[in-house]
Structure formats: structure tokens, C-alpha cells
Amino acid sequence: xxxxxxxxxxxxxxxxxxxxxxxxxxxxxxxxxxxxxxxxxxxxxxxxxxxxxxxxxxxxxxxxxxxxxxxxxxxxxxxxxxxxxxxxxxxxxxxxxxxxxxxxxxxxxxxxxxxxxxxxxxxxxxxxxxxxxxxxxxxxxxxxxxxxxxxxxxxxxxxxxxxxxxxxxxxxxxxxxxxxxxxxxxxxxxxxxxxxxxxxxxxxxxxxxxxxxxxxxxxxxxxxxxxxxxxxxxxxxxxxxxxxxxxxxxxxxxxxxxxxxxxxxxxxxxx
Amino acid sequence: xxxxxxxxxxxxxxxxxxxxxxxxxxxxxxxxxxxxxxxxxxxxxxxxxxxxxxxxxxxxxxxxxxxxxxxxxxxxxxxxxxxxxxxxxxxxxxxxxxxxxxxxxxxxxxxxxxxxxxxxxxxxxxxxxxxxxxxxxxxxxxxxxxxxxxxxxxxxxxxxxxxxxxxxxxxxxxxxxxxxxxxxxxxxxxxxxxxxxxxxxxxxxxxxxxxxxxxxxxxxxxxxxxxxxxxxxxxxxxxxxxxxxxxxxxxxxxxxxxxxxxxxxxxxxxx
Numbered sequence: 001x002x003x004x005x006x007x008x009x010x011x012x013x014x015x016x017x018x019x020x021x022x023x024x025x026x027x028x029x030x031x032x033x034x035x036x037x038x039x040x041x042x043x044x045x046x047x048x049x050x051x052x053x054x055x056x057x058x059x060x061x062x063x064x065x066x067x068x069x070x071x072x073x074x075x076x077x078x079x080x081x082x083x084x085x086x087x088x089x090x091x092x093x094x095x096x097x098x099x100x101x102x103x104x105x106x107x108x109x110x111x112x113x114x115x116x117x118x119x120x121x122x123x124x125x126x127x128x129x130x131x132x133x134x135x136x137x138x139x140x141x142x143x144x145x146x147x148x149x150x151x152x153x154x155x156x157x158x159x160x161x162x163x164x165x166x167x168x169x170x171x172x173x174x175x176x177x178x179x180x181x182x183x184x185x186x187x188x189x190x191x192x193x194x195x196x197x198x199x200x201x202x203x204x205x206x207x208x209x210x211x212x213x214x215x216x217x218x219x220x221x222x223x224x225x226x227x228x229x230x231x232x233x234x235x236x237x238x239x240x241x242x243x244x245x246x247x248x249x250x251x252x253x254x255x256x257x258x259x260x261x262x263x264x265x266x267x268x269x270x271x
Numbered sequence: 272x273x274x275x276x277x278x279x280x281x282x283x284x285x286x287x288x289x290x291x292x293x294x295x296x297x298x299x300x301x302x303x304x305x306x307x308x309x310x311x312x313x314x315x316x317x318x319x320x321x322x323x324x325x326x327x328x329x330x331x332x333x334x335x336x337x338x339x340x341x342x343x344x345x346x347x348x349x350x351x352x353x354x355x356x357x358x359x360x361x362x363x364x365x366x367x368x369x370x371x372x373x374x375x376x377x378x379x380x381x382x383x384x385x386x387x388x389x390x391x392x393x394x395x396x397x398x399x400x401x402x403x404x405x406x407x408x409x410x411x412x413x414x415x416x417x418x419x420x421x422x423x424x425x426x427x428x429x430x431x432x433x434x435x436x437x438x439x440x441x442x443x444x445x446x447x448x449x450x451x452x453x454x455x456x457x458x459x460x461x462x463x464x465x466x467x468x469x470x471x472x473x474x475x476x477x478x479x480x481x482x483x484x485x486x487x488x489x490x491x492x493x494x495x496x497x498x499x500x501x502x503x504x505x506x507x508x509x510x511x512x513x514x515x516x517x518x519x520x521x522x523x524x525x526x527x528x529x530x531x532x533x534x535x536x537x538x539x540x541x542x
Contacts, residue, residue: 017287109390115385
């Protein structure tokens with residue numbers, strides 16, 4: 001049996017009781033570590049679950065997954081995923097491959113940023129399409145996600161922006177070498193996302209209805225005890241520090257429900 | 272302290288470890304029973320948690336909530352909610368009231384249909400605005416949700432349709448009487464939702480791009496061991512039984528990603 005188990009968002013105890021029972025009985029437990037992270041490390045999880053965890057990076061999940069699935073034909077194997085296990089395409093693909101191999105699967109759902117974002121008081125049913133904001137480089141500055149934000153905004157819908165994560169990314173120079181070298185892990189902050197958004201807005205003035213003084217909601221470490229939420233203009237958010245990762249950003253709809261306004265007001269910054 | 276604890280979607284063991292620890296130490300534990308239901312009843316939950324649960328119906332949650340919040344000033348009180356606790360406006364409102372009373376709050380997130388719907392293989396970031404389909408009566412047949420489905424569809428986005436739930440609804444005749452009488456609880460099935468959608472389509476032929484032979488995805492008891500997913504035309508779905516509640520319906524975008532198509536193909540019905 002191959003289990004995909006969601007860990008939720010905060011720490012070791014955000015796993016469900018059902019998930020924990022499976023982890024404790026499995027022959028092999030892998031921890032997926034490149035699409036998201038918890039606020040605690042692998043060692044804390046190992047101690048709490050009472051099990052050694054094999055770190056599963058992108059190479060393993062996308063390259064060597066068939067070997068793991070074949071192992072799951074005659075053993076109990078679990079892959080632990082931060083948030084809900086079906087948030088990323090990779091995991092849906094794994095389930096399809098498992099089926100081809102005749103391996104049984106079970107999914108243990110959990111909270112993910114896609115529903116826990118409601119902690120800022122904006123109602124989930126008022127969200128439109130979710131977008132991902134990628135890290136820009138000197139030569140590559142994609143901005144197609146902004147059109148989606150504008151499309152949501154024009155229909156009076158909020159947009160959840162998932163911010164880029166770079167974990168175990170090979171350096172450009174090492175791509176042609178035998179021995180891969182990896183970049184330091186990096187997680188886009190609300191500050192960095194706001195900076196890229198303001199640049200797009202300044203390149204397209206008056207075209208979108210969204211301006212640099214439009215309100216944005218920054219969220220960090222949602223679900224953890226030190227979760228932070230901040231409400232201010234995109235412009236001000238460019239210099240606002242929300243602490244350690246993970247961060248997410250929401251561009252609220254232009255017209256909010258009174259309850260949404262009251263709730264957001266708690267998080268308004270003076271700056 | 273006032274805790275809002277998500278129970279997830281399936282049974283008693285879908286609560287998180289953190290949530291269970293809080294339930295076991297609280298002075299009073301309420302179970303919200305009118306916005307959603309688990310596949311197991313209150314008695315099973317009480318046995319598993321080892322705690323008596325007070326059933327919190329709409330009247331209590333919307334009328335007598337202030338008394339409960341005041342109680343939480345000097346005691347540990349938890350409200351258990353199926354899915355994630357912030358899926359419904361009522362709970363956001365409770366948190367605002369708690370703040371006014373100076374009562375501390377904590378939210379324990381969990382899976383909800385808003386993210387677990389990804390179990391059908393449609394990717395969450397391809398979903399647009401979520402809609403609710405209400406039960407029609409002889410004289411009241413609202414269809415504004417259909418415009419939202421069409422707006423998503425035209426942007427190539429999927430629509431999650433949440434289906435109506437009637438729990439402890441007073442009968443119309445009893446509204447003017449001293450003693451309230453209540454209707455039998457009812458939960459809209461995928462069959463009933465498809466029937467209403469086909470009626471709307473037949474009243475607006477060719478206006479939307481969505482036809483009665485368009486594909487729909489029916490889901491029942493998501494997250495439970497007897498979860499069912501069925502893929503067929505809206506027309507066929509009018510006579511397809513997906514078993515006991517809760518049900519949800521998805522209208523997929525017109526152009527699917529190959530991985531989404533492959534995944535959905537598993538659930539295609541011959542009918």
C-alpha cells in the first residue's frame with residue numbers, strides 16, 4: 001500500500017490521528033521536502049512520530065518514484081507531504097503510476113494554504129483562481145499571473161498568491177557538469193512578492209484597477225503559533241518584514257463584505 | 272480560551288493530534304451540526320474523544336453564542352466543526368465577537384471540501400469561484416449560481432458546487448406558532464443538483480457553452496473509506512445514485528490538462 005499523508009501547516013502535531021497511526025505502522029516513511037515546509041524540521045518530526053524519515057527531494061519524487069511504488073507492492077510505504085497531499089501535480093501523477101503498477105493507494109487529507117488562508121477573514125467562496133508568483137531573474141520576468149489577479153479583481157474575487165520556493169535547485173553552472181551543485185534554499189517573502197507586483201503595476205499604469213496603494217494581505221506561517229497577518233498597501237508591503245517562511249499574499253477583491261472588512265481591520269498596520 | 276477545531280471530513284480519527292489534545296483537556300466541548308456532517312454520528316465521536324459533546328445547532332450558534340463566549344473567558348471551551356472551522360461565515364463572526372469580549376481564541380485547521388475536492392484529479396489552482404446550489408421550492412428557483420459557473424467555464428476554470436443542507440430548519444407553518452416544528456434533515460444529492468442544472472440549461476439553451484451533455488464530476492463522502500467519484504454527463508447524472516451524503520458536484524473547465532483527463536478517466540461511468 002502507498003499512502004499519501006498530509007501533514008497540515010504548523011508543526012508535528014498537525015498530522016491527523018489517522019495519519020499518525022499509519023506513519024507508525026509503515027515499513028518506510030518518506031518526507032517530501034521541496035514543495036512546502038513545516039515550521040519544524042525533520043528531526044523534530046522523527047522524534048515525535050518515533051520513526052526515521054527518508055528525505056524525498058524533487059529528484060527522488062520525479063525520477064525514482066517508480067522504485068518506491070514497486071516497493072509499496074509488498075510493503076507499507078508512506079509519503080508525507082506538507083499541507084494536503086494533492087496540492088501539487090507531482091502527487092496526482094504518483095497515484096496514476098501506482099494504479100498502473102497495481103499498487104493500492106490511500107490519501108489522508110489535511111489543511112493546506114488553499115483553505116487555511118481563510119484565517120485572514122476573507123471568505124473562501126469569494127476567492128477566484130489561485131496564482132503562483134515565481135522568482136524573477138535578471139533576464140526572466142514573467143508576469144502572466146498578474147492578468148489572473150486582475151481577472152479575479154474585476155469579478156470582485158480575492159486572489160491567493162502562492163510564493164515561489166527554491167529547494168535543492170541545481171545551480172545554472174552545474175547543469176552541464178557531472179557533479180550537481182545546489183543553490184541555498186530560498187522562500188519568497190511577501191516583501192519580495194509585493195516588490196515584483198509593484199514593478200508590474202508601474203509598467204502598466206492605469207490598466208488594471210490595481211494600484212500600488214491597493215490593499216494587500218500578507219500571511220506568514222499560517223497554522224503555526226507564531227502565525228502573522230498584516231494588512232497594508234502593496235507599496236508599504238515592499239518594506240514590511242513578516243518573519244521566517246512560508247509566506248503567502250492575498251490581493252482582496254475591491255468590494256468586501258462588512259464582516260470581511262471588520263475582520264481584516266484587526267491586522268491593519270499603522271505604517 | 273475559545274477553540275475552533277476542524278474535524279476534517281471522514282470519521283473520528285480525522286481530527287489532528289493537536290485538536291484531539293485540546294478536546295480532551297477542555298471544560299466544555301460543543302459539536303456544530305448544521306453546516307456539514309461527518310460519516311459518523313455524535314455517539315461515535317463521544318466514545319472516541321472520551322468526552323460528552325453538546326450539540327450546537329443554528330439557534331445556538333447564531334443566537335446563544337455570546338453566553339458560550341463569556342463562559343470561555345474563564346474556562347476552556349471548544350467548538351468542533353466538520354471540515355475546516357473557517358469555511359462558514361458564522362465562525363468568523365464568532366471570532367470577532369470573542370475579541371470584543373476579550374476572549375482569547377485559537378483555530379485548529381483541517382481538510383475541507385475546498386481543498387480535498389482535488390481527490391478527483393482536477394488541480395486546485397484551476398478552480399474558480401466556488402458556488403452553492405440551494406434547494407428549489409415550487410415558488411423559489413434561484414439560478415444566479417449558474418452565471419458564476421459559466422464565468423469560471425469561460426475562463427477555463429473548474430467550479431466546485433457545494434450542495435444545500437437543511438438541518439433543523441423550522442417548517443413554514445410553525446414559523447408563526449409558539450412551538451417550533453422542524454423538517455426532517457435533508458442533504459442535496461448530486462442527482463438533485465444535476466436535475467436543477469439541466470432545468471436551468473434547458474431554459475437558457477445555447478447561451479452558456481454548458482449543455483446537458485457536458486461532463487460533470489460527482490463526489491460523495493470525500494475523505495471517508497467509502498468515498499465515491501463518478502464522471503458522466505450532467506444528463507446521466509440526473510439518475511445516478513452516489514449513496515449517502517454529503518455530496519458535491521464539480522463542473523470541469525472545457526479544456527483539461529492531460530494529467531487531469533487521465534485521472535478523471537478512472538471514474539468514468541459506462542452509463
